[in-house]
Amino acid sequence: MNTLDASAKLWTSEWCRALGFLDGVPTWFYFFLALVFTYCFVVIPSGSVLSYLDRKLSADLQARVGPNQAGPAGILQPIADFLKLLQKQSTEKSNWREDVWLSIHTMALYSTLAVMPLGTFALMLDTEMSAFLPFWSALVLALGTMLLGFSQGTVPGWFGGMRIAAQTMAGSFPALMGLLCTGVRTGSFQWSQLATIQGFSPLSWTVFSNPFQTIACLVFVTSGLVLSATPPLDGGLSMSDIHGGVASQLHGRKYSLYRFGRFYVFFLWSVITVVLFLGAWILPLEVSRFLSDKGANRILSILELILLLFKTFAVMLTVIWIARVNPRSRVDQITSLAWKVLSPFSLIALVGASLWMGWRNLG
Amino acid sequence: MAQYLRAIGAGAVSIAGTCLTAVPYLFRWGELHKEVTEGYPDPVSSKTSDDLPPRSRGLLVNDIDHCTGCGDCRKICPVQCIHLEVEPQADDSKVWVSRFDIDNSKCMFCGLCVEVCLPGSLNHTRQFEGAAYELSQLTSSFGKGQVTAEQKAKWAAKRESNKKKEGL
Amino acid sequence: MSETPTTEHSTSDHPEGNRKESRHNTEDYRPKDYQAGADYLAEYNAEFPLMSPKTDLTRWKIGPFHASLPASMILNLVLDGEVISRCSVETGFLHKGLEKALELSPWSSLVPYADHLDPENAVFGELVVCTAVEEIAALEVPLRARVIRLILSELTRISAHLSYTVRLARSVGSDTIVHYVLRDRERILDLFELLTGSRFSLNFLRFGGVKADVTEGFIERVLEICELIKIRLKEYNDIFTYNFSFTRRTYGVAVLPVDMIQKCGITGPNARASGIILDLRKSSPALGYDRIDFQVPIGRGESGALGDIHDRYLVRLREIGQSIEILKQLTEIIPPGDFLEKKLENDIKIPTGEAYSQVESPRGLLGCHIVSDGSGSPNRVQFRTPTISNLLCIPELIPGTRIEDLPVVLASLDLGIAEADR
Numbered sequence: 001m002n003t004l005d006a007s008a009k010l011w012t013s014e015w016c017r018a019l020g021f022l023d024g025v026p027t028w029f030y031f032f033l034a035l036v037f038t039y040c041f042v043v044i045p046s047g048s049v050l051s052y053l054d055r056k057l058s059a060d061l062q063a064r065v066g067p068n069q070a071g072p073a074g075i076l077q078p079i080a081d082f083l084k085l086l087q088k089q090s091t092e093k094s095n096w097r098e099d100v101w102l103s104i105h106t107m108a109l110y111s112t113l114a115v116m117p118l119g120t121f122a123l124m125l126d127t128e129m130s131a132f133l134p135f136w137s138a139l140v141l142a143l144g145t146m147l148l149g150f151s152q153g154t155v156p157g158w159f160g161g162m163r164i165a166a167q168t169m170a171g172s173f174p175a176l177m178g179l180l181c182t183g184v185r186t187g188s189f190q191w192s193q194l195a196t197i198q199g200f201s202p203l204s205w206t207v208f209s210n211p212f213q214t215i216a217c218l219v220f221v222t223s224g225l226v227l228s229a230t231p232p233l234d235g236g237l238s239m240s241d242i243h244g245g246v247a248s249q250l251h252g253r254k255y256s257l258y259r260f261g262r263f264y265v266f267f268l269w270s271v272i273t274v275v276l277f278l279g280a281w282i283l284p285l286e287v288s289r290f291l292s293d294k295g296a297n298r299i300l301s302i303l304e305l306i307l308l309l310f311k312t313f314a315v316m317l318t319v320i321w322i323a324r325v326n327p328r329s330r331v332d333q334i335t336s337l338a339w340k341v342l343s344p345f346s347l348i349a350l351v352g353a354s355l356w357m358g359w360r361n362l363g
Numbered sequence: 364m365a366q367y368l369r370a371i372g373a374g375a376v377s378i379a380g381t382c383l384t385a386v387p388y389l390f391r392w393g394e395l396h397k398e399v400t401e402g403y404p405d406p407v408s409s410k411t412s413d414d415l416p417p418r419s420r421g422l423l424v425n426d427i428d429h430c431t432g433c434g435d436c437r438k439i440c441p442v443q444c445i446h447l448e449v450e451p452q453a454d455d456s457k458v459w460v461s462r463f464d465i466d467n468s469k470c471m472f473c474g475l476c477v478e479v480c481l482p483g484s485l486n487h488t489r490q491f492e493g494a495a496y497e498l499s500q501l502t503s504s505f506g507k508g509q510v511t512a513e514q515k516a517k518w519a520a521k522r523e524s525n526k527k528k529e530g531l
Numbered sequence: 532m533s534e535t536p537t538t539e540h541s542t543s544d545h546p547e548g549n550r551k552e553s554r555h556n557t558e559d560y561r562p563k564d565y566q567a568g569a570d571y572l573a574e575y576n577a578e579f580p581l582m583s584p585k586t587d588l589t590r591w592k593i594g595p596f597h598a599s600l601p602a603s604m605i606l607n608l609v610l611d612g613e614v615i616s617r618c619s620v621e622t623g624f625l626h627k628g629l630e631k632a633l634e635l636s637p638w639s640s641l642v643p644y645a646d647h648l649d650p651e652n653a654v655f656g657e658l659v660v661c662t663a664v665e666e667i668a669a670l671e672v673p674l675r676a677r678v679i680r681l682i683l684s685e686l687t688r689i690s691a692h693l694s695y696t697v698r699l700a701r702s703v704g705s706d707t708i709v710h711y712v713l714r715d716r717e718r719i720l721d722l723f724e725l726l727t728g729s730r731f732s733l734n735f736l737r738f739g740g741v742k743a744d745v746t747e748g749f750i751e752r753v754l755e756i757c758e759l760i761k762i763r764l765k766e767y768n769d770i771f772t773y774n775f776s777f778t779r780r781t782y783g784v785a786v787l788p789v790d791m792i793q794k795c796g797i798t799g800p801n802a803r804a805s806g807i808i809l810d811l812r813k814s815s816p817a818l819g820y821d822r823i824d825f826q827v828p829i830g831r832g833e834s835g836a837l838g839d840i841h842d843r844y845l846v847r848l849r850e851i852g853q854s855i856e857i858l859k860q861l862t863e864i865i866p867p868g869d870f871l872e873k874k875l876e877n878d879i880k881i882p883t884g885e886a887y888s889q890v891e892s893p894r895g896l897l898g899c900h901i902v903s904d905g906s907g908s909p910n911r912v913q914f915r916t917p918t919i920s921n922l923l924c925i926p927e928l929i930p931g932t933r934i935e936d937l938p939v940v941l942a943s944l945d946l947g948i949a950e951a952d953r
Contacts, residue, residue: 061385062710064400155591159613159934231704232776238704241599241938325385326378327776328704330935332613341371377775384770385707395762399714418728418746438878441640473643473734478742487728 031114034124038113046309047263048078050316057317058324088252097151102254105144109261112137112268117191117275119304120288121297131179131189134272135172138227141265142168149246160245163236163331164229170338171226177346178220181213181353182206182276195280207277212352217277219346221315224269226338228262231323235331237262266316274311281308412489420472421490423465425505429484432458436476436485444469445476450510453521462506467493595624599938601698602948606925608934615937618929620922625952633912638664638738638879641909645899646732648914649950652691654683655892656950657736659899660912662817664738666886667903675868676740677819682753682861683726683735684890685854689760690719691893692847695945699844700771702938703780708771715763718756725749738879740871750862757855764852772848781841782834785932785940787924789838795923799895801944804830804846805838811891818890823860825853840943847893847945878907894918894945918951 052067052075059066067074114124115133125133142164149161183189185206186197198205207217225233237245250258274280281304282288291300329337387396412421432449448462477485495501510518594605603624609617633644641664645656658680665672693716700708720730726749727735727742735742771777792802802809810827812820828849830842883905889898895917902911921944932940 057389058706060389060398062707063388063396063398063714064710065398065402068402155588155610158588235935238935241935243598321385322378322382325381325707325770326705326774327700327780329776330780330933332933333779374775377773381770381774384766399717416725416728416746418726418743419724420728439637439639441636441643471643471647471732472729473646473732474728475639475643475734 031124035110035113038116038118038122039110042116042118042305042309043113043264043267046267046312047260048082050263050267050313051081052078053313053317054320057320061321061324085253085256088256098148098249098254101144101148101151102257105141105148105261106257108137108140108144109264116268116271117195117280118271118308119281119301120192120195121301122305123191126191129189130191131183131194131272131276132176134268135176135179138265139168139172141261142227145246152246152249154249156242156245156248159242160236160248163245166331166335167226167229167233167236167338170335171223171228171342174219174223174338174342174346175227177343177350178216178223179276181216181220181346181349184350184353184357185209185213191275195275195282198279198282200279200282200284202279205277205279210353210356212349212356213277215345216349216353217273219342219349220277221273221319223338223342223346224273225319226334226342228265228269230262230266230269230319232326232328233334233337235329235334238328238331266319267312270312270315270319271308273315274308278311278315281305283307412491415489415491419489419491420474420477420487422467422488422493422503423470423476424486424488424503425463425465426484426486427460427463427505427507429482430458430460430463430505431482431484432460433481435479435481439475439479441473441475442469442471448506450515451518451522453518454525459510460506461509463504464506465503466501467503468498468501593937594621599702599941601941601946604948606937610934613933613935615932615934616930618926620925622922622948622952625949627953629953630912630914633909635908637907638881638909641912642736643732643734646734648953649892649894649916649947650731651694651947652687652892652894653731653733654680654687654736655890655897656914657733658684659888659890659892659897659914660901661736661738662888662890663886663899663901664881664903666888667884667901668738668881670739672740673869673871674866676870678861678865679741679745679870680736681819682858682865683723683733685858685861686719686722686753686756688893689851689854690716692851693719695847695893695942696767696771696844698942699840699939702942703777705771705774705777708767711763711766711770715760718759722749722752722756725752737871738875738881740869742871744870745865750865753858753862757858760851761855764848767848772845778834778841780936780939781844781943782839783836784840784936785928785943786836787838787843787928791924791927796920797895797917797924798920799891799893799917799945800846800850801843801895801921803828804842806830806832811889811896815889820857822864823857825857825860828853840939843943843945850893880905880907881909889915892917894947894950895920914950914953916947916950916953918945918947921946922951 055077056066056074067077070076070080112134115130115137117123117130123130146161146165149157149159149164152158179189182194186194188194202208206213208214222233224230229236237247242248247255247258283300283303287303288300291297291303387393388398391397415421432447434447434449437443437445437447444466446462446464446466447460450459450461452459472487474487477487480486493501589610591608591610592605593608594600595603600606605621605624607619607621608615627647629644629648633641636644641660642657645660646653648656664670693712696712697709697716700706700712723733724730725746727733787797787801787805789805789807791797792805792807798809806829808827808829812818812825813827828846830837830846832838832842833845834841836842881903883903885900885902887898887900889896891897896915897917898915900911900913900915901909904910925941925944928944929937929940
């Protein structure tokens with residue numbers, strides 16, 4: 001509980017003091033502000049930037065020009081998209097079951113904002129097991145999606161829900177095993193510990209510290225794609241045969257909410273990958289020491305956030321690149337990939353990483 | 364077991380290879396990897412309708428002064444999109460084409476009417492942008508307009524007098 | 532208590548009539564046979580039942596608009612989990628009444644209408660119709676015109692197989708190759724525009740030859756395109772044909788056995804992929820391919836199953852390669868001469884007779900039976916399109932495949948519903 005209060009007070013209190021807020025504000029208010037700020041200033045802008053980069057990258061790969069009308073080289077395209085989405089109305093009668101499940105879905109999803117690690121001072125939940133919390137949210141998300149599909153009363157909805165459930169079950173085990181590998185190196189699952197054991201240079205990242213960790217990283221990323229049904233492993237949501245499955249009956253703003261939820265899970269997963277394996281937000285030692293001596297925590301957190309987002313976008317754009325160029329796989333191929341390939345490799349990675357660490361510690 | 368590992372290896376190599384094949388397009392290396400789309404219609408497209416081949420069959424246009432009103436185009440049109448009304452003038456060598464409407468919503472740009480036009484007044488332009496906001500704007504009219512009743516009477520009288528002159 | 536209300540719509544000259552009064556009289560809006568207390572919501576409840584969480588997962592009707600279908604058609608599926616156990620097809624949504632319209636139109640309309648039989652392979656519709664009429668009227672086609680017709684046929688074949696690749700790639704989810712292939716297909720369509728004036732509905736063949744001569748620069752452009760497509764075929768192979776995900780999805784799926792082919796009368800690349808050696812270009816010399824040296828690709832069953840989706844795709848890729856060879860030879864042997872023996876007058880009259888002609892279109896065997904009774908319109912025109920046979924095999928081919936494979940199987944059969952419905 002102590003770390004909870006301390007970290008919350010530390011981060012948002014800096015900003016509140018700078019903006020002239022009162023000091024005697026209760027903790028829960030800081031929490032609330034932190035969630036809102038994270039959503040508005042980190043998630044939504046990254047969503048916009050990434051949607052633009054995604055479209056431009058896909059266009060470049062496909063020998064076409066991407067968005068180029070809204071603003072110079074189409075930079076303002078995300079704003080145009082957002083304004084368009086606000087105008088969308090649903091043409092169907094509202095189904096109360098859909099509304100219930102969609103709100104559960106949204107609540108489960110965005111509760112992970114509290115767990116997202118965004119910098120040394122921007123950790124809201126920095127407990128011993130905080131790295132496992134996003135999994136819980138991913139599983140609730142999958143449950144919500146499955147029930148949404150079942151409630152629609154149509155064949156595509158039912159199959160969509162079932163496929164999502166199958167994919168999620170298949171993807172959770174290798175993902176957890178991959179996570180355990182990083183814990184083997186660090187000794188704890190606290191975000192701050194997982195991050196500070198790595199450094200700025202790639203050689204000190206967890207992914208390159210030993211070859212089993214590389215396998216673990218690849219397994220972790222792939223199983224994350226399976227878990228969150230992100231292209232190219234989005235068989236559960238396939239457009240071509242069941243019209244998006246769960247989303248086949250969603251229209252208008254509900255649909256955009258659903259799609260943004262999908263993006264958010266992908267984003268969350270990439271952030272966690274970067275924090276666990278790819279060097280987190282750690283700036284070069286001189287820079288961070290210089291800034292913390294000066295007491296410029298705000299600038300430090302901004303720089304760390306930029307570095308983190310840069311690496312996250314690199315990971316996401318690589319996945320998007322693979323998705324655009326390759327065909328989609330079938331759902332049963334995805335689940336057999338997860339069970340027959342990813343799970344054994346994740347176990348090999350775990351055992352190997354532990355043995356490696358043990359041997360190093362002995363000798 | 365070996366087959367299992369080979370499948371994994373083959374899969375990873377194949378997917379990575381596919382990704383790498385697309386890399387030249389990312390950096391636009393060489394003639395073969397340039398982008399092929401452009402904004403339309405603004406800014407100004409790199410091609411205009413004058414860049415189309417000379418035989419392109421676009422919207423039709425009729426030079427009404429040379430049209431003899433024979434109606435071959437109307438007879439041969441497979442979808443009957445040409446409407447033609449003709450007034451005989453004073454002498455039979457001249458013809459007043461009062462109505463020549465082409466319904467562009469029906470025209471399928473096959474070019475048969477252009478082939479059979481004997482005086483060569485009906486031709487294709489290379490215009491293909493024919494979208495309109497109203498259905499009435501989709502008909503192109505080339506006729507000279509209806510003739511007043513008294514003009515018709517005058518012509519009829521002239522024709523009668525010509526016939527009488529010839530009869531004599 | 533409420534009988535038929537006696538509203539007096541007064542016959543005043545006011546344009547609104549009696550409306551001001553009747554707005555407040557709701558009895559005017561009831562139907563004449565209204566009975567108080569009847570359950571008028573029964574129909575509404577029957578139409579919009581409270582959606583129950585229990586879904587009938589055994590029956591699914593796809594269509595007429597669906598992402599997995601090539602065009603407007605209905606598929607009634609009986610499902611067993613994710614596997615389809617029975618299937619039936621309903622088409623007819625794209626019926627245009629082409630054959631009847633041709634009976635009512637003059638002979639000069641025959642070629643433009645035949646264009647629209649299968650808009651993607653327009654020249655084959657024209658070719659089959661012109662060949663039939665030339666047989667009835669005993670018209671001689673000069674050699675130059677025949678070679679020009681063959682050049683157009685082979686270019687259309689390349690364009691049709693490229694479009695097949697696009698459809699197959701879209702169904703599998705591979706979006707990048709779609710744009711590459713479409714970019715190359717645009718060059719062929721530009722060629723058509725250079726020669727005939729239109730990209731799709733060419734209206735270029737006439738009874739006894741072709742409409743106009745080859746423009747200058749056309750032959751050079753054809754050779755350029757041949758070189759370009761050769762290079763691009765290698766690129767497509769790198770990026771798509773042997774891609775691991777694609778092969779996993781298409782190896783061994785929807786194998787078309789030989790007895791089904793013989794029962795349904797399937798021809799063209801679908802049949803050749805299962806090992807049947809049947810190509811009208813080699814077997815009927817009347818088409819004009821006898822002086823050209825080329826090979827007919829047959830499915831080799833590299834995946835272990837002969838006649839699966841991958842075989843059908845590979846056969847078409849190899850046919851593109853062979854068409855390039857044919858085009859190169861045609862551009863060499865094109866002789867000088869007339870392009871049209873005799874320009875027929877505007878109201879053509881074809882003598883009495885009937886003829887059946889067939890050509891090898893990219894989808895299979897396309898046939899046309901024309902009966903003429905000497906008047907200004909044909910008496911009967913009947914098309915035998917290859918997609919009709921392909922549709923016949925669907926109820927036996929699809930059971931056993933998964934729902935997720937359905938779009939891929941339908942795309943691999945190269946169904947042109949527009950030509951099946953005519």
